[in-house]
Each structure stands twice: as C-alpha cells, then as structure tokens.
Amino acid sequence: MAEAQKKRSRRRKKEQPIIVEPPKSLDYPNFSFDIEATDPNSRARVGKLKTPHGTIETPNYIFCGTKASIKNLSIPAVREARTDIILGNTYHLLIQPGTELIEKMGGLHNFMQWDGPMMTDSGGYQIFSMGHGSVADELKGRNKDKGREKSLLKITEEGATFKSYWDGSTIHLTPELAIEHQRRLGADLIYQFDECTPYHVDRSYTENALRRNYRWADRCLKEFERTDSGKQALYGIVSGGVYEDLRKESCEYVSSRPFFGTAIGDCLGGTYAEFKEIVSWCTPALPEDRPIHLLGIGRIRDIFECVPLGIDTFDCVSPTRIARHGWALERGNPEERINLRNAKFRDDPEPLDPSLDVPASRDYSKAYIHHLIKAGEMLGMQLIAQHNIAVINRLMREVREAIRTGTLKELEKEWLPE
Amino acid sequence: MAEAQKKRSRRRKKEQPIIVEPPKSLDYPNFSFDIEATDPNSRARVGKLKTPHGTIETPNYIFCGTKASIKNLSIPAVREARTDIILGNTYHLLIQPGTELIEKMGGLHNFMQWDGPMMTDSGGYQIFSMGHGSVADELKGRNKDKGREKSLLKITEEGATFKSYWDGSTIHLTPELAIEHQRRLGADLIYQFDECTPYHVDRSYTENALRRNYRWADRCLKEFERTDSGKQALYGIVSGGVYEDLRKESCEYVSSRPFFGTAIGDCLGGTYAEFKEIVSWCTPALPEDRPIHLLGIGRIRDIFECVPLGIDTFDCVSPTRIARHGWALERGNPEERINLRNAKFRDDPEPLDPSLDVPASRDYSKAYIHHLIKAGEMLGMQLIAQHNIAVINRLMREVREAIRTGTLKELEKEWLPE
Numbered sequence: 001m002a003e004a005q006k007k008r009s010r011r012r013k014k015e016q017p018i019i020v021e022p023p024k025s026l027d028y029p030n031f032s033f034d035i036e037a038t039d040p041n042s043r044a045r046v047g048k049l050k051t052p053h054g055t056i057e058t059p060n061y062i063f064c065g066t067k068a069s070i071k072n073l074s075i076p077a078v079r080e081a082r083t084d085i086i087l088g089n090t091y092h093l094l095i096q097p098g099t100e101l102i103e104k105m106g107g108l109h110n111f112m113q114w115d116g117p118m119m120t121d122s123g124g125y126q127i128f129s130m131g132h133g134s135v136a137d138e139l140k141g142r143n144k145d146k147g148r149e150k151s152l153l154k155i156t157e158e159g160a161t162f163k164s165y166w167d168g169s170t171i172h173l174t175p176e177l178a179i180e181h182q183r184r185l186g187a188d189l190i191y192q193f194d195e196c197t198p199y200h201v202d203r204s205y206t207e208n209a210l211r212r213n214y215r216w217a218d219r220c221l222k223e224f225e226r227t228d229s230g231k232q233a234l235y236g237i238v239s240g241g242v243y244e245d246l247r248k249e250s251c252e253y254v255s256s257r258p259f260f261g262t263a264i265g266d267c268l269g270g271t272y273a274e275f276k277e278i279v280s281w282c283t284p285a286l287p288e289d290r291p292i293h294l295l296g297i298g299r300i301r302d303i304f305e306c307v308p309l310g311i312d313t314f315d316c317v318s319p320t321r322i323a324r325h326g327w328a329l330e331r332g333n334p335e336e337r338i339n340l341r342n343a344k345f346r347d348d349p350e351p352l353d354p355s356l357d358v359p360a361s362r363d364y365s366k367a368y369i370h371h372l373i374k375a376g377e378m379l380g381m382q383l384i385a386q387h388n389i390a391v392i393n394r395l396m397r398e399v400r401e402a403i404r405t406g407t408l409k410e411l412e413k414e415w416l417p418e
Numbered sequence: 419m420a421e422a423q424k425k426r427s428r429r430r431k432k433e434q435p436i437i438v439e440p441p442k443s444l445d446y447p448n449f450s451f452d453i454e455a456t457d458p459n460s461r462a463r464v465g466k467l468k469t470p471h472g473t474i475e476t477p478n479y480i481f482c483g484t485k486a487s488i489k490n491l492s493i494p495a496v497r498e499a500r501t502d503i504i505l506g507n508t509y510h511l512l513i514q515p516g517t518e519l520i521e522k523m524g525g526l527h528n529f530m531q532w533d534g535p536m537m538t539d540s541g542g543y544q545i546f547s548m549g550h551g552s553v554a555d556e557l558k559g560r561n562k563d564k565g566r567e568k569s570l571l572k573i574t575e576e577g578a579t580f581k582s583y584w585d586g587s588t589i590h591l592t593p594e595l596a597i598e599h600q601r602r603l604g605a606d607l608i609y610q611f612d613e614c615t616p617y618h619v620d621r622s623y624t625e626n627a628l629r630r631n632y633r634w635a636d637r638c639l640k641e642f643e644r645t646d647s648g649k650q651a652l653y654g655i656v657s658g659g660v661y662e663d664l665r666k667e668s669c670e671y672v673s674s675r676p677f678f679g680t681a682i683g684d685c686l687g688g689t690y691a692e693f694k695e696i697v698s699w700c701t702p703a704l705p706e707d708r709p710i711h712l713l714g715i716g717r718i719r720d721i722f723e724c725v726p727l728g729i730d731t732f733d734c735v736s737p738t739r740i741a742r743h744g745w746a747l748e749r750g751n752p753e754e755r756i757n758l759r760n761a762k763f764r765d766d767p768e769p770l771d772p773s774l775d776v777p778a779s780r781d782y783s784k785a786y787i788h789h790l791i792k793a794g795e796m797l798g799m800q801l802i803a804q805h806n807i808a809v810i811n812r813l814m815r816e817v818r819e820a821i822r823t824g825t826l827k828e829l830e831k832e833w834l835p836e
Contacts, residue, residue: 069790069797074495076777097789101765105785113781346515349523359494363531367523371515372487378796379487 015157022218023225026258031188031233033261033291037404043283043310044403049291051117051188052231053109056084058291059307059399061298061392062119062315067092068102068112071320072382073389075113081358081390082397085117087315090181091126094173095166099184107186119315122178122191122220125265125295127152127162129196155195157212175219183227189261192220194237199267206241206267213239214253221257234259235293239266242274244281251285262286263293264311276305283310300329300336300395304412307399319392323384326373328352329391331415340384345370352387356394360386433575440636441643444676449606449651451679451709455822461701461728462821467709469535469606470649471527474502476709477725477817479716479810480537480733485510486520486530489738490800491807493531499776499808500815503535505733508599509544512591513584517602525604537733540596540609540638543683543713545570545580547614573613575630593637601645607679610638612655617685624659624685631657632671639675652677653711656700657684660692669703680704681711682729694723701728718747718754718813722830725817737810741802744791746770747809749833758802763788770805774812778804 030052037046047058063070063078066089070078078086088108093099105111109118154161159174173181178193194213197206217236224234236259240246254262264282269275279294286292291312294302298316306314319329326341331353338345348366356362360383372380395415402411448470455464465476481488481496484507488496496504506526511517523529527536572579577592591599596611612631615624635654642652654677658664672680682700687693697712704710709730712720716734724732737747744759749771756763766784774780778801790798813833820829 067789067793067795068786069793069795072796072800074777074797074800077492092793096793097764097785101785101789104765105767105783111783111786111789113777113786347519347522359492359531365523365529367515367519368486368529368531371485371519371529375485375487375510375514377485377487378490378799379492381796382490382492382800 017212017215018157018219019215020219020222022221023258026221026225026228026234026260027230028233028260029230031260033289035288039308039403039408040406042308042408044308044399044408045310045312046400046403047291047312049117049312051233053115053117053188054084056117057400058312059303059396059403060084060313061303061396062087062293062313063319063389063392064089064315064317065112065114066317067096068108070385070389071317071324072378072385073320077360077382077386078114078389079116081360081386082393083116083389084393085119085313086114087119087121088112088185088187089126090120090123090178090185093120093185094123094181095164095171099181103184103186107184109186117189118187119189119293120182120185120187120191121295122193123173123181124160124178124191124193125196127160127173128198157215159193159216160195175216176223179220179223179227182232186231188232189235190232191235191263192217192237192259194239194265196265197239197241197267199242199270201241203241203243203246206239206243207246210239210241210246210250213237213250217254217257221259233261235261235263237263237265237295238282238286241267242269242278247278247281248285251282255285255287259290261291261293263295265295268297276309279306279309279311286310298392300392300415303395303399304408304416307403308408319388320385323388324381326380326384327388328369328384329388331391331394332417334416334418336416340366340370340380341373342370352384353391356387356390358386358390360384361390435630435633436575436637437633438637438640440639441676444639444643444646444652444678445648446651446678447648449678451707453706457726457821457826458824460726460826462726462826463728463730464818464821465709465730467535467730469651471533471535471606472502474535475818476730477721477814477821478502478731479721479814480505480711480731481737481807481810482507482733482735483530483532484735485514486526488803488807489735489742490796490803491738495778495800495804496532496807499778499804500811501534501807502811503537503731504532505537505539506530506603506605507544508538508541508596508603511538511603512541512599513582513589517599521602521604525602527604535607536605537607537711538600538603538605538609539713540611541591541599542578542596542609542611543614545578545591546616575633577611578613593634594641597638597641597645600650604649606650607653608650609653609681610635610655610677612657612683614683615657615659615685617660617688619659621659621661621664624657624661625664628657628659628664628668631655631668635672635675639677651679653679653681655681655683655713656704659685660687660696662699665696665699666703669700673703673705677708679709679711681713683713686715694727697724697727697729704728716810718810718833721813721817722826722834725821726826737806738803741806742799744798744802745806746787746802747806749809749812750835752834752836754834758784758788758798759791760788770802771809774805774808776804776808778802779808 032050175193182190195209236254240250293313294311298314327337345366353361402408450468593611600608613627654672658668711731716732745755763784771779820826
C-alpha cells in the first residue's frame with residue numbers, strides 16, 4: 001500500500017494542475033437560508049432552507065434513497081412518516097440505470113415520484129469510500145483499506161477512474177462530469193466533486209488531495225455557472241482529514257467561494273472523540289449564513305452532539321439499514337434502539353410507539369413485527385423502516401423546538417437517559 | 419412409493435373408523451349468502467356474503483396473507499388496492515408463531531391489523547401438498563411426489579402427523595385440532611380438515627381418503643358445534659380427485675351436512691381440460707344457496723373459466739408471488755401479464771395502468787419499476803404486488819357487473835383478447 005502510494009505520488013507530481021478561474025459570485029434566486037432562532041448556549045440554530053421543491057426547517061435529516069428508492073418504503077409511506085427531504089446517490093444512479101435515462105424520465109423527482117426537496121452527492125464519496133469502507137466503518141475501525149485498489153482504479157488531476165460494480169465497466173468521473181450527472185438528476189441541492197481520503201494515509205497524501213479538491217471545487221463552480229438554470233444550489237465540501245490546520249484552511253477556501261451551502265466531509269477520524277473535535281474545528285470557521293451539512297453521520301447521539309456544534313442537516317443510511325436487521329429506534333432508550341428479533345418481544349402486545357401518528361409505530365404489536373422478522377416476511381423490515389424514519393423526524397422536530405426554547409440539554413436527557 | 423402406499427393401506431385397514439354423530443343443523447346467525455343476480459347464459463351469479471367483519475360481493479378474490487402478511491405489502495396498501503377479503507394459512511401460523519400466541523394477541527384480525535372479512539384454511543392442504551407440490555404444480559406436471567415422505571410422516575384415522583419446516587418438531591393435526599386452531603385465529607370463514615390427495619395415486623387411495631374425509635368432516639362439524647360462538651362459519655370441502663362418481667358422491671355428502679359454504683378441493687387433475695371438467699362436475703351438484711369457493715386457483719383465465727361454472731370465491735398466491743419475479747398483470751393482454759425485467763421496459767415512461775386509482779399502477783413509470791427490479795430494490799416487488807392486487811380486484815368488480823348485464827363473454831374478450 002505504501003509502495004502503491006509512492007507510485008501514485010510520483011505520477012501525480014508529473015501532472016500539471018488544472019487551474020480555472022471560478023465565478024466571483026453565484027446567484028441562487030430560488031433558494032434561501034434564513035436563521036430563525038439560535039441557542040444561547042451553543043452554536044445550534046433553527047433555519048429555513050428554501051428550495052424550488054419546498055422549504056424545510058433545519059436542523060433536519062435527509063433520508064437516503066440511494067438507488068432512487070428509500071429501502072423497502074413507498075414514497076407515500078415515507079411522506080406519512082413526515083419526511084421533509086431525501087437524498088439520491090449519484091454514484092449508484094450513474095452506474096444503474098444511468099443519469100441520461102433518469103433525465104429522459106423527467107429527472108429524479110419524477111422518476112421516483114418524490115415532489116419535495118432533494119439532495120444528491122457528487123458521486124465522489126462512494127468512489128473513494130466503497131473501495132475503502134464508509135465513514136462509520138472508519139469510526140468503528142472496520143474494513144481498513146479493504147478492496148480500495150479493486151474498484152478505484154486511478155486518481156489524477158483530471159478526475160477519478162473506477163470500475164463499475166454493476167458490469168465491471170470502467171467509469172471516469174471529473175468535477176465537470178459530476179456536475180453534469182447532477183444536472184441530469186435534477187436534485188435541488190447538489191455537491192462539488194471531492195476526494196474523500198481514507199483514515200490511514202499520511203499528512204502529505206491528505207494535503208495533496210486537499211489542494212486538488214480546491215481545484216476540483218473551482219472547476220465545479222465554473223461548470224455550475226456555465227449550466228446554471230436557477231433550479232439547483234451547489235454545496236462545497238470541507239476536507240483536510242484529521243489535521244486541524246488543513247481543516248481550517250479548507251474551511252477558509254470553501255468559504256471564499258460562492259457556494260450556497262457547506263458540507264463537512266472527508267475522513268472524520270478514527271474515534272468518536274476525534275470525530276467531534278474535527279466537526280468543532282470546522283463549524284466556527286464556516287459562513288453562518290450558509291447551511292452546514294454533515295455527510296453520512298446520523299445516529300440519535302450524533303444529532304445531539306452535532307446540532308450544538310452548528311450542523312443544520314444530516315444524512316445517513318442507518319434508519320433504514322438497521323431496520324433490515326430488526327432494529328427499531330426508541331425514544332428514551334440509552335441504547336437508542338431495540339432489536340425486535342429478541343425473543344422477549346415474542347408476546348409483547350405493545351406497539352413500537354403509539355404516540356407517533358404513523359401506522360408502523362402505532363398499529364402493530366411488537367409481537368407481530370417480531371413474528372414477521374422471524375418468518376422472513378419483508379413487511380417486518382418495511383414497518384420498522386417507516387417507524388425509524390418517523391422517530392428521526394420527530395427527533396428533528398423536537399430538536400428545533402428545543403433550540404427555540406433553549407432546552408436542548410433537557411431534550412437530550414429525554415431521548416438518551418443515562 | 420407404491421410399496422409405501424401398500425404399507426400404509428395395510429396399516430389403515432387395521433384402524434377402526436372414528437364415527438361421530440354430526441349436528442343436524444347449524445345456525446350461522448351473523449352470516450348470510452344472498453344471490454343478487456344470475457347470468458342467463460351460465461351458472462355465474464352475483465352474491466352478497468355477509469360476515470361479522472363486513473359484507474363482500476361475489477364473485478370475489480381472497481388474497482393470501484400466508485404467514486399473517488400479504489407478501490411485501492402493508493395493510494393500508496392492500497386496502498388502497500380495494501381488497502375486500504384476505505386469507506391466512508393455519509398450517510404456517512400454527513408452526514410459527516403458533517395459534518395460542520395469535521389468540522393472545524387478539525386473534526389474526528388484530529395481529530395483522532386487518533379489520534375486514536377473513537378466511538383460514540384448515541391446515542390440511544399444506545400438510546399434504548407441501549410434501550407433494552401445489553395444485554398448480556400438479557397442473558403443470560411439476561414436483562410429482564417430491565418430498566412427500568419427508569414432511570408428511572403419517573396419516574391415520576385420527577389425523578395427520580408431520581414435521582415442522584420451522585424447527586423439525588413433530589406436529590399432529592386432527593379434525594378437532596384444526597377447528598381449535600382456527601377458533602384461536604378467529605377468521606370469519608373457516609374450513610373442515612381434509613386430506614388433499616396427490617395426482618398420481620390410484621382410485622382406491624382416493625376413495626379411502628374420501629371416505630375418511632367424510633368422517634373428518636363430521637368430526638369437524640361436531641367440534642364446531644361444541645365451540646360455536648356465532649363468529650365463524652364453516653366450509654365443507656369436496657374431494658374425490660379426478661373420479662367423476664367420487665366427486666359427485668362427495669358433493670352429495672358435503673351438501674347433506676350443515677356447512678355454511680362449500681369449497682372444491684383435492685386433486686384437480688393433470689391438465690387444464692381435466693381441471694375444468696372436475697369443477698363442472700361439482701358445481702351443479704352443490705347447494706345453490708351456499709357460497710362455493712375454489713381452493714388455490716386464481717389466474718385471470720381461471721376466473722373467466724370458473725365464474726360461469728358457478729364459483730363465487732377464489733384464492734391464490736399468484737398475484738403477489740409473480741410480483742416477486744417481476745411479473746405485472748395486465749388487462750387486455752392474452753398472456754395476462756408482462757415481465758418488467760424485460761429490457762424493453764428500460765425507458766418506458768408509461769405507468770402500469772393509469773386508469774387504476776392506485777399509486778403503484780398510476781404514479782410510477784415502467785422504467786422506474788424495471789430499474790428497481792434490476793437494482794434489487796424491494797420497493798419494485800412491493801409496487802408490482804400492489805398493482806397486481808388492484809388489477810384482480812378490478813377484474814372481480816367488472817366480472818360482477820358483467821354478470822348483472824349478461825356480458826361476461828364480452829368482458830373476457832376485453833381482458834384476454836385472442
């Protein structure tokens with residue numbers, strides 16, 4: 001691996017940086033972000049984020065519809081769980097069914113029949129993380145370097161080349177192509193292309209990637225300006241890995257560019273303490289009038305840790321992913337969740353949460369869902385997925401209310417008692 | 419196999435028949451079946467079947483919620499597809515999670531949150547068919563005798579013993595236990611216990627089974643009377659395999675007993691012509707004032723063949739089972755269905771059927787569902803399942819209307835053009 005890195009470094013040194021002049025300013029006529037309330041005790045704030053597909057209040061949670069579907073759930077069921085905004089993954093969608101096809105079908109909104117606000121990432125995250133393990137994997141120390149060489153073939157100044165998991169074909173992605181794919185998908189909030197560095201690389205690797213990410217950001221901005229129709233708003237991404245000075249430098253760079261919003265990305269460290277530290281370096285160094293998104297993080301504990309640091313939006317696959325393993329989120333549980341596979345639920349007549357006005361949470365006994373999971377009935381996962389989304393959406397409503405009333409700490413104790 | 423049968427026959431001969439005196443009459447105070455219209459050109463009729471959980475019009479289709487769940491669909495989605503009545507399988511439910519548990523949870527209606535009319539079978543069908551292949555398998559010549567010896571351990575005068583596919587435990591089922599299990603489940607329409615004979619047995623095997631089915635019917639009636647609370651109505655089952663005289667004798671026997679309804683069961687032959695012939699022997703020999711159910715049959719063609727023979731209700735797993743393989747039912751298609759896996763749907767912007775007022779049929783392009791199926795997203799199967807149920811429910815509405823107006827033949831040509 002070290003040898004391979006050296007080789008890559010040598011190759012990289014020969015490459016000429018591609019430098020473009022980014023736009024000085026960009027107009028986002030159909031978008032706005034207004035702070036409505038702030039927490040006197042922290043950086044937490046309530047905002048209104050306006051998009052052409054509706055306005056959402058922040059802090060909010062963006063549910064993952066990775067392959068143009070929220071796993072196991074129909075859009076009416078997602079709406080019933082009071083979801084405000086969802087996300088599609090450019091990487092998966094460009095591989096299958098292709099962004100040209102989705103554009104032809106009227107864009108991602110029409111394709112999956114979601115008419116609310118939507119976000120897409122740039123595709124970069126998956127290219128780099130799928131060969132290397134997710135942010136959560138890094139935090140948990142799993143999958144170090146595993147398979148990175150296999151799917152990610154090459155990173156150059158121009159962009160990245162990787163192998164499609166779908167058909168083995170070679171796919172090339174550049175800052176310009178990342179914008180083009182996201183134009184075709186047509187989500188409201190879109191992303192610059194960046195390299196998400198792995199945890200176990202040295203400072204010089206991170207620094208090189210960071211500098212290239214700057215140039216990629218400028219190329220994205222230029223391409224965004226060239227094809228702008230006022231229907232999408234662009235987010236910049238803060239990188240710099242685990243290095244405080246690089247993070248702050250990255251915040252400064254991204255802030256100097258006319259992005260609509262900012263996301264904290266790249267490697268978020270190897271421990272939970274490190275993760276929180278990295279987020280706390282970034283948020284004070286970012287423009288207060290831009291929404292701040294935290295990429296790929298979203299357990300209940302994370303929300304209570306990161307909202308006070310100033311995070312406005314979260315996304316994570318976990319609410320629907322854990323549902324597939326029988327885990328249901330629970331308010332007031334220090335563990336955050338219960339496993340409905342557990343035999344103790346076999347004859348539990350209580351619903352998951354009757355105070356939630358959602359069929360999955362209110363109408364069915366835990367015994368029934370336990371039975372469905374045991375019997376391998378897909379309906380079990382479907383019900384838990386709807387419930388988990390409803391729980392998270394309620395959490396976000398309560399978090400916003402608590403910021404307004406200055407009671408975030410009290411709310412945290414209700415959700416996560418000692 | 420022939421050797422094993424002879425052994426069983428020898429053992430059976432030694433057994434003393436268990437003969438009970440069945441009730442002369444039974445009251446079904448909360449049930450009724452009224453003929454509202456008849457077709458002048460056939461035995462087809464429109465009826466009203468009243469149960470404690472509501473009244474349904476017939477001909478109607480009973481969708482299979484085998485393990486207390488309509489595969490992949492929530493009850494709100496099933497209702498949205500305008501479903502009137504569903505079915506649970508006693509065999510699967512007694513194996514997992516057990517009928518005691520479901521009773522404790524308020525019965526099957528409450529357990530799965532379906533508040534409309536419901537049917538359960540006696541458990542007999544699966545005991546015999548799961549070791550031997552389904553009726554459809556027989557019609558298609560598949561799975562002959564395969565595995566029968568494995569799950570079905572013993573048939574005696576007393577009942578049947580089989581091995582649970584769940585945990586390998588030995589389970590005994592008798593006519594009395596079949597009623598007891600169905601009492602606990604609490605469906606509106608319940609069944610006598612019977613042996614469903616396989617296709618490749620000789621006449622004497624069928625005849626012996628038939629005579630034992632009579633005695634089992636009487637034991638069921640007696641047990642039903644003993645535990646009757648007015649909330650359930652009992653169906654008798656016509657057996658006799660492929661033998662005309664045995665079928666007619668069975669019709670006579672079942673008709674002489676105070677069942678609320680009649681079902682045509684047992685082996686329905688090896689070809690489609692044989693199947694239709696068997697049904698046409700039975701229906702004229704059954705009481706006109708009792709609803710007639712056809713067990714386990716329910717393609718679109720079957721409906722058009724069997725409604726004119728006098729069948730009032732159908733059940734079949736096919737609408738949800740074929741959905742799992744990408745097949746969507748289609749009105750006006752001689753093949754009945756289309757396979758959404760087919761590449762020609764990749765960029766088809768049309769919905770499955772915009773005239774159906776159901777999200778799955780109306781809102782999504784075939785291209786989207788094709789993508790979901792290809793990408794392995796469960797939502798694809800979910801959408802097709804809801805669509806297929808909506809198509810069948812529409813078919814049954816149109817069939818009822820066509821009987822009233824004497825236009826069943828014309829309707830058949832609309833659904834199944836040459």
